Amino acid sequence: MNKLPNFREDDGMATVEYAIATLAAAALAAVLYLVVNSEAVVAGLTALVERALSVKF
Incomplete structure (x- = not known):
């Protein structure tokens, strides 16, 4: 007998989630x-860097 693969509704979701996270x-x-x-x-x-560099010790 041929066994048909069990496809779930969430197959491939990890790929979509990674794609959405990458776009975000x-x-x-x-x-x-x-x-x-x-x-x-x-x-x-x-201005902040110039002020920091101009401090006298």
Whole structure:
């Protein structure tokens, strides 16, 4: 007798979940990149570094 494979409703779900998580991570990285490269953040970080380097011991 031929046995038919048992397919469950959630077969392949792990792959879909990994794909969704990868897309979410890429979207978060894109948003963070845009925030960090914004003029306000760059100016603030530059000022902070310059202030830290100008401290006299």
